Amino acid sequence: MAVRGWRRTLAPAQRRTRFHPAPAEPAPREEILVALRIVVGLVITVVAFAIAGRRLRWLQRLAMAGQPAPERARALREHPGRGAETQLTEVLGQRKLLRWSVPGAAHALTFWGFIVLLLTIIEAYGDLFSKTFAIPGIGHWAWVGFGEDLFAVAVLAGIATFAVIRLRSDPKREGRRSRFAGSHTGAAWLVLLMIFLVIATLLLYRGAQINTGDFPYPRGAFASQIVGHWLHPLGRGVNSVIETAGLLAQLAVVLGFGVFVTYSKHLHIALAPLNVLFSRRPDGLRALQPMRSGGKLLDFEEADPDTDIFGRGKIEDFTWKGMLDMATCTECGRCQSQCPAWATGKPLSPKMLILDLRDHALAKAPYLLADSAELRDQLPESVKKEAERPLVGDSASHGVIDPDVLWSCTNCGACVQECPVDIEHIDHITDMRRHQVLIESAFPPEAASMLKNLENKGNPWGMGEMQRLEWTSGLGFDVPVVDGPIGDDVEYLFWVGCAGALEDRARKTTRAIAELLHTAGVSFAILGPAETCTGDPARRMGNEFVFSMLAQQNIETLNEAGVRKIVASCPHCFNAIANEYPQLGGNYEVMHHTQLLARLVADGRLTPVTPVEEKITYHDPCFLGRHNKVFTAPREIMEQVPGVRAQEMHRCKERGFCCGAGGARMWMEERIGKRINTERIDEALGTDPDTISTGCPYCMVMLGDAISAKKSSGEAKESLEVVDVAQLLVRSVRPGPAPAASAGAAGRDDPADPGAG
Ligand code: SF4
Numbered sequence: 001m002a003v004r005g006w007r008r009t010l011a012p013a014q015r016r017t018r019f020h021p022a023p024a025e026p027a028p029r030e031e032i033l034v035a036l037r038i039v040v041g042l043v044i045t046v047v048a049f050a051i052a053g054r055r056l057r058w059l060q061r062l063a064m065a066g067q068p069a070p071e072r073a074r075a076l077r078e079h080p081g082r083g084a085e086t087q088l089t090e091v092l093g094q095r096k097l098l099r100w101s102v103p104g105a106a107h108a109l110t111f112w113g114f115i116v117l118l119l120t121i122i123e124a125y126g127d128l129f130s131k132t133f134a135i136p137g138i139g140h141w142a143w144v145g146f147g148e149d150l151f152a153v154a155v156l157a158g159i160a161t162f163a164v165i166r167l168r169s170d171p172k173r174e175g176r177r178s179r180f181a182g183s184h185t186g187a188a189w190l191v192l193l194m195i196f197l198v199i200a201t202l203l204l205y206r207g208a209q210i211n212t213g214d215f216p217y218p219r220g221a222f223a224s225q226i227v228g229h230w231l232h233p234l235g236r237g238v239n240s241v242i243e244t245a246g247l248l249a250q251l252a253v254v255l256g257f258g259v260f261v262t263y264s265k266h267l268h269i270a271l272a273p274l275n276v277l278f279s280r281r282p283d284g285l286r287a288l289q290p291m292r293s294g295g296k297l298l299d300f301e302e303a304d305p306d307t308d309i310f311g312r313g314k315i316e317d318f319t320w321k322g323m324l325d326m327a328t329c330t331e332c333g334r335c336q337s338q339c340p341a342w343a344t345g346k347p348l349s350p351k352m353l354i355l356d357l358r359d360h361a362l363a364k365a366p367y368l369l370a371d372s373a374e375l376r377d378q379l380p381e382s383v384k385k386e387a388e389r390p391l392v393g394d395s396a397s398h399g400v401i402d403p404d405v406l407w408s409c410t411n412c413g414a415c416v417q418e419c420p421v422d423i424e425h426i427d428h429i430t431d432m433r434r435h436q437v438l439i440e441s442a443f444p445p446e447a448a449s450m451l452k453n454l455e456n457k458g459n460p461w462g463m464g465e466m467q468r469l470e471w472t473s474g475l476g477f478d479v480p481v482v483d484g485p486i487g488d489d490v491e492y493l494f495w496v497g498c499a500g501a502l503e504d505r506a507r508k509t510t511r512a513i514a515e516l517l518h519t520a521g522v523s524f525a526i527l528g529p530a531e532t533c534t535g536d537p538a539r540r541m542g543n544e545f546v547f548s549m550l551a552q553q554n555i556e557t558l559n560e561a562g563v564r565k566i567v568a569s570c571p572h573c574f575n576a577i578a579n580e581y582p583q584l585g586g587n588y589e590v591m592h593h594t595q596l597l598a599r600l601v602a603d604g605r606l607t608p609v610t611p612v613e614e615k616i617t618y619h620d621p622c623f624l625g626r627h628n629k630v631f632t633a634p635r636e637i638m639e640q641v642p643g644v645r646a647q648e649m650h651r652c653k654e655r656g657f658c659c660g661a662g663g664a665r666m667w668m669e670e671r672i673g674k675r676i677n678t679e680r681i682d683e684a685l686g687t688d689p690d691t692i693s694t695g696c697p698y699c700m701v702m703l704g705d706a707i708s709a710k711k712s713s714g715e716a717k718e719s720l721e722v723v724d725v726a727q728l729l730v731r732s733v734r735p736g737p738a739p740a741a742s743a744g745a746a747g748r749d750d751p752a753d754p755g756a757g
């Protein structure tokens, strides 16, 4: 107590001299050192700011060479709270990064460390001019010194963790399995070294300061004190030199790091907050964005292919936000590690797609930024060649993005979900597809018949509109078909969808849903022949024209009928109607059937009674789960079915793995790598299930096909099948004792089973 009291009575300067008496007048050598640090410190600062500023200005001009995106600023103006929230949660709170516990924690330590260490940079600049500088007000508080040292050590722990992660996931050894495959790993190691040097020089000069009596913190700065203890035997004179050298080295490393950042992937340090601020909310999933040209919505009736921009055919067709996305990529590879296309050996990596676009933008920049044709003519041949590269083209045409890359995407959303800096991969892929489809007419030929059928028949299979009613026959009750304004007695419009109405396996789900709604006493009606495809496959494929045509037709039908509440059985229809139709004036309250059924079970309007003694693993459809965050409703239904033993696959919920059908991939051949549905079924088989359940007709088809192949090769048991959660529920809701051989197995072949179609 006596010692603490003594310290409190000392003025800050006295505290320092009490431990390390300093001469009253600086020695001549020290005056030279002080002058030297001022001159060198200011010179390197001016040079670094000049280089970094010039580079940032150049990058800004490059971004502005892209198209305007007024909707981004407008969204921010209209919802300022959202911008503040994302800065707090995603940037300061590191929300997305912390989803990956170890690397997330390492990044958070490094990030927060650098924020706290901003104080030490202020101190370093103050020390340039006064060796006894302390931040006014707080510069002698022990807890400030402790906090600075604590976060300096935290940053060291963070970069040590990064080093271990990089060594363990070395792309040279791990190949495609490494999330760093394709990243600039050399630059990453250089950055780790620079961060280490920032901390090392900081502790070095602080330790020397303790021995010269210039250190502002009497207590708390534990790491600096340890280093000071090591340096103490060198004597005051050497410590004084080390203090000056360490201070200048610290500033040089910090400034060098700052300059390097503007030329490297670590540009994200500066750009990530900006990119997050202007990103789509709540995320880059759910709806695709309408086509815009020059910042204005594209009107197909008035658009001119010669003057308007249709999708992205050149790098400068991307908006400044697209350019910002490219510049912000940290090359962390989280997106790549979750991409089903990459995981199954296809050439698409969302990370490398962004990096290829970025590299092209940087290489073409002198051409884009040249103010006149004359200046362009004077550019080096390499720049002119880069400017001539097609944005999408095969290796023969030196395309920036290979068509196989572009068309491999299933729109599953895993990349967008994982990206810590909110890059919007799906939007960019779709925009490039739009140009290919609408201007170049270049797309996988097998998808052509799907587009033609949509245009001519309103469904991908080209079936007659009256066939949309076939599933209703033999149900045992009437399903009302909307004919004119929907009555007040009809609560829901049951949106059946093309697959639900026309595809044999999906029809079983449709019938199960209809029976469950009927059993629960829910009044519903269908559009029947008046329903057409929502346009989702056309839009995801890039044919915005066909999408608008179908969507407008459906919206007209729904609005004329006065529909307000819709229950959809297909997550793609659900997503399109709920999230994309509002762009065209169609606003409805939309639910997926699992949400409605879960509510009916919870309300006691549906009571599962018959046990289904099966081990079941649930597959999350991407457009239900990741895109629309419906994870619990299907699981709640399964929980209520007696006898069901649910077993999650390793990749589930937000990390669910695609079936391979989204992004219009359902209508394209899968010629490269392992089939995505086979990969998913292999994972499902790892849980040794009796049944695989899901909530999407596309998933049913894809997983069903994979199961059939597995049965043929003897890798799956004959009784294994994929069912919709609604089929599972209808088996259990139907009263009566369960057959001994398992209700599910018997029910599947029961011709009286509505879910059996
Ligand atoms: S949406 Fe899915 S398939 Fe497409 S790039 Fe992203 S992760 Fe890969």
Ligand code: SF4
Residues within 6 Å of the ligand: 328, 329, 330, 331, 332, 333, 334, 335, 336, 350, 351, 354, 415, 418, 419, 420, 421, 422, 423
């Ligand atoms: S796009 Fe996002 S997730 Fe992918 S590497 Fe870049 S920063 Fe990481």
